[in-house]
Amino acid sequence: MAETASRNRPEPADKSELGYRISFDPHGKRIRVVFNGETVADSSAVMVLRETRLPPVFYFPRADVRMDLMTRTSRRTHCPFKGNATYWTLAAGGRVAENAVWGYEDPIRDVGNLKDYVAFYWNEMDTWLEDGEEIAEPPGVEEATGFNPFVEWLLRDAWDAHDTADLVARLAECLTDAGVPLWRLRLVIRTLHPQLFATGYGWLRDEPTVTEVRLSHEVLQSREYLESPFAPILEGAGGVRRRLNTPDAVLDYPILKELQEAGATDYAAMPMPFSDGQINVLTLVADNPDGFSANDLGKLHEIMPVLSRLLEVHAMRQTATTLLETYLGKQTGEQVLEGLIKRGDGKDLHAVIWFCDLRGSTALSESMSREAYLGLLNQFFECMAGAVLDHGGEVLKFIGDAVLAIFPIRDPDDPSPEASRAAVAAARDAQRRVAELNREREGRGEAPVEFGVGLHRGDLTYGNIGTPGRLDFTVIGAAANEAARIEDLCKVEGQPILVSATIANSLPDDLVPLGRRALRGIRSEQEIFALGGN
Numbered sequence: 001m002a003e004t005a006s007r008n009r010p011e012p013a014d015k016s017e018l019g020y021r022i023s024f025d026p027h028g029k030r031i032r033v034v035f036n037g038e039t040v041a042d043s044s045a046v047m048v049l050r051e052t053r054l055p056p057v058f059y060f061p062r063a064d065v066r067m068d069l070m071t072r073t074s075r076r077t078h079c080p081f082k083g084n085a086t087y088w089t090l091a092a093g094g095r096v097a098e099n100a101v102w103g104y105e106d107p108i109r110d111v112g113n114l115k116d117y118v119a120f121y122w123n124e125m126d127t128w129l130e131d132g133e134e135i136a137e138p139p140g141v142e143e144a145t146g147f148n149p150f151v152e153w154l155l156r157d158a159w160d161a162h163d164t165a166d167l168v169a170r171l172a173e174c175l176t177d178a179g180v181p182l183w184r185l186r187l188v189i190r191t192l193h194p195q196l197f198a199t200g201y202g203w204l205r206d207e208p209t210v211t212e213v214r215l216s217h218e219v220l221q222s223r224e225y226l227e228s229p230f231a232p233i234l235e236g237a238g239g240v241r242r243r244l245n246t247p248d249a250v251l252d253y254p255i256l257k258e259l260q261e262a263g264a265t266d267y268a269a270m271p272m273p274f275s276d277g278q279i280n281v282l283t284l285v286a287d288n289p290d291g292f293s294a295n296d297l298g299k300l301h302e303i304m305p306v307l308s309r310l311l312e313v314h315a316m317r318q319t320a321t322t323l324l325e326t327y328l329g330k331q332t333g334e335q336v337l338e339g340l341i342k343r344g345d346g347k348d349l350h351a352v353i354w355f356c357d358l359r360g361s362t363a364l365s366e367s368m369s370r371e372a373y374l375g376l377l378n379q380f381f382e383c384m385a386g387a388v389l390d391h392g393g394e395v396l397k398f399i400g401d402a403v404l405a406i407f408p409i410r411d412p413d414d415p416s417p418e419a420s421r422a423a424v425a426a427a428r429d430a431q432r433r434v435a436e437l438n439r440e441r442e443g444r445g446e447a448p449v450e451f452g453v454g455l456h457r458g459d460l461t462y463g464n465i466g467t468p469g470r471l472d473f474t475v476i477g478a479a480a481n482e483a484a485r486i487e488d489l490c491k492v493e494g495q496p497i498l499v500s501a502t503i504a505n506s507l508p509d510d511l512v513p514l515g516r517r518a519l520r521g522i523r524s525e526q527e528i529f530a531l532g533g534n
Helices: 109-114 149-156 164-177 217-221 230-234 254-261 294-328 330-337 361-367 370-390 418-443 478-493
Strands: 022-026 031-035 038-043 047-051 057-061 070-079 083-092 095-103 117-120 127-130 182-190 196-204 211-216 240-243 266-273 279-286 346-358 394-399 402-409 451-467 470-476 497-500 511-517 526-531
Touching: 031 057, 038 057, 038 083, 070 095, 149 164, 149 294, 164 182, 164 196, 164 294, 182 230, 182 294, 196 217, 211 217, 230 266, 230 279, 266 294, 279 294, 294 330, 330 394, 330 470, 346 361, 346 370, 346 418, 346 470, 346 478, 361 370, 370 394, 370 402, 370 418, 370 451, 394 470, 402 418, 402 470, 418 451, 418 497, 418 526, 451 478, 478 497, 478 511, 478 526
Parallel strands: 451 497
Antiparallel strands: 022 047, 031 038, 031 127, 047 057, 057 117, 070 083, 083 095, 095 117, 182 196, 182 279, 196 211, 240 266, 266 279, 346 402, 346 451, 394 402, 451 470, 497 526, 511 526
16 A cells, blocks of 8 residues: 655654655645736645655645636546546636646545645746745755665666567566565557557566567457556556455456456556657556555656656567568568668569459449448458468568569579469469459459469569658569569460469479460560469
């Protein structure tokens, strides 16, 4: 249970025992606050809240405050000792001070007498008077006493973590080594990802490793999420603090009942904002009889801003990797992250090139609504690009209704058919997927989807092209052009999949020779093959 140290209690001889302190005591003097010529608060019943490393704050009974000049706002902040703060904007005589007033309408019970009080930001007000005399500056900061091991941990150990999971493990170790009765720790970081809503990290005492769970966007509609403390916190409602081993324990979320039954005694869920305003959540669970002390949470609260920035660095690295993989592909994204970022940066590459195209796309786009056509395109790409990815290929780009992909080969002189086999297997898989899609479309009375796939093997230049300020990381070269021309032949030959002799030479089985064919824009004819069984 959070501790409150009264200013009137005798202090121990060794002040290092005090650690993090918080107190809420009568000030004993009349305080008047003036804003734009209006007295907005005037009271002889002012309370002063003192907290380690923070300036004392005057809290006024609402009965002595011009609440009629206040407008409640959506801003919320969280303190592990006091609870969630509500904010008001103050307006008087045509002048406005946004979020200049705050109060704790449902405070944590340890400071429950805060409930009917509000405070003002010192610098937002024009004049402060104490017993009629103007106060030129706020009272001095409450100096820290004792040693905070978490600050030293930030400087010595935390910065060296190689990823978020490692940082979570180190944080848990730091807390437990300092005597914090930590049983369980959870961290949820929202993720900029087309498939994932957030990534969760979990630490449990006596478990060897931190678990990492990827949460899809569907989680947002699940009952488990909607009935959890995470839902309101991520929406900006502040934090949650609940004692679980008291007779009148508030178990307003199902997880709290589960934790209580498992022997937990204290639960603290704190918002952890990033610099861009994104809210994440850190939760701590204790299982000792006294729960978390003010010293435990206070020392952690002191380092939260810096800890949040460290986590943000790791999250940004993960976000950058995710976005590059999503928009460029895994291997191409790695090339960019490794430093190939300037125009002209690149390397030579030998690969099987895949080029596919949706037949009749112009007519389809003219006969369908925009939403229906985009839906069809995405279904087609799931069939094509999904097959490429599932068979180890790299999708480089979507070109209108076409897909350019590669199956890289490390050694151009290696006759191994592995990449060719993977590309042909992906083409057959895509054909099966389109057949299934067409069965669904025909069941709805819709026309079937037709396509062409051209496969070719050759040398490419793999790198950055474009303008200095707008680049594209792709493949260029004669082999890429030839793959596109082979795909053009699919419609002429009445075949959905055609491959060149460069594929057939390393993968002769189950291929049907069609003879030499001229490719548009290519000087020499090439031997073309169809897949058997089509």
